[in-house]
Amino acid sequence: MDYANRKRPAKRKPAPQKRKSNAKSQRQVPWGVVVLAVLLVAALVGGLRFIAGGKSDEATPPAPQQATDTPDQSAEVVAEPMPEKPQERWQYIEELENLEVEVDVPERELGPPKLMQCGSFRKQADAERLRAAIALQGLESKVYPSNNNTWYRVVLGPYETKRDAEADRHKLQRARIHGCQIWNWNL
Template identity: 75%
Template sequence: MDYANRKRPPQRKPGGGKKGSKKAPERNVPWGIVVLAIVLVLALVIGLRFIAGGNPNAPEPVTQEVPPSQPQPTVEPIPEKPEERWQYIEELENLEVEVDVPERELGPPKLMQCGSFRKRADAERLKAAIAMQGLESEIYPSNGGTWYRVVLGPYETKRAAEADRHTLQRAGIHGCQIWNWNL
């Protein structure tokens, strides 16, 4: 059967189709389900009382005391639990772990360029914004003095350059790039 091209069944009007009839719909209460629900609730309550300790109105059971004339059975006391001693704790306390970490090879120094401008005044503005973050930058003229680059560094590691770049990003200075340059 093709469900996509199937027609919808005709919709009924809320009034039942007759114009003059405004009769309230009858509601049949399923009494069997209501009685079953009440029986289940009662069974649950009785079961919970049974689990909790039975009937609270019942008399307590009477215990009979053993007359002193009968000999009491002798019970030996339970020996104390021996204290466990772990050997590995004592062995590991005095051991030292030696790790061979190879030295990292330092590559060329890293420079971070944060801007390149045609006007020196724009480069000076960016240099001042960087200085407000506690970092020192330099302005280098390039291309015969037609461009002015704002550069930070040199940094020995890329990690140090990344730390300063994140500081500048938090201050709203974006677009800084880290390069392997030598000046």
């Protein structure tokens, strides 16, 4: 079926309806619903007045009581002196100021010396190039041949603690020299 070229169906006119008489066409008001709505509104208003706590007919506040005192009695106001500041009951403040604390700190055991290897190359020229870049950062490195002079390692150290080796490794990382590893080696 060709939907693009089809014609629209003709509009049908609705059939004429019979008119009802005027008396039936007017709706009658449901008086029961109206009475119920009025009762609900009255109950709501009464409930709000009850919650407010009083009659809303009394719009004027009660008159303040007049003072029966004579002006001479109210003018005499005697200020009592403040009580003295109590002394401190705590003595720990003075005790702590003069107290010395002794702490036993065991000596740190130093492990084997640490070496940091920053590269391993087949050509000695590449190892010397990395050694020069490390020397520009103020650190001293050495090139060690291994495997019958077929590999050349660039090594820094020895370091007594790993913290010293880490400090130098971070310095090299800031200079964009990455790949340095810290080992527990002994040469």
